[in-house]
Amino acid sequence: xxxxxxxxxxxWVKFSDEMKRFYNIxxxxxxxxxxxxxxDYYIYSSLWTELRIEHVIGQPVVIKQxxxxxxxxxxxxxx
Numbered sequence: 046x047x048x049x050x051x052x053x054x055x056x057w058v059k060f061s062d063e064m065k066r067f068y069n070i071x072x073x074x075x076x077x078x079x080x081x082x083x084x085d086y087y088i089y090s091s092l093w094t095e096l097r098i099e100h101v102i103g104q105p106v107v108i109k110q111x112x113x114x115x116x117x118x119x120x121x122x123x124x
Contacts, residue, residue: 046087046088046092047087047088049087050083050084050087050088053083053087054080054083057076057079057080057083060072061073061076108124109124111124
């Protein structure tokens with residue numbers, strides 16, 4: 046994830062330089078918001094993977110059953 050973030054930031058530097066060089070537009074005011082957006086996406090977002098059956102070591106267990114037609118947010122809290 047860090048490599049993807051760093052690659053994205055390198056592309057931003059190239060983009061910023063090209064905007065300045067070719068169009069005389071300074072986009073440096075967008076540096077901090079772009080950096081935060083990319084960090085949120087690449088570093089602080091969750092990852093998941095789907096396990097194949099041979100990777101599961103335990104037996105399936107029902108944690109909680111809910112009727113999705115009638116349950117409320119309060120019913121679903123802390124599940």
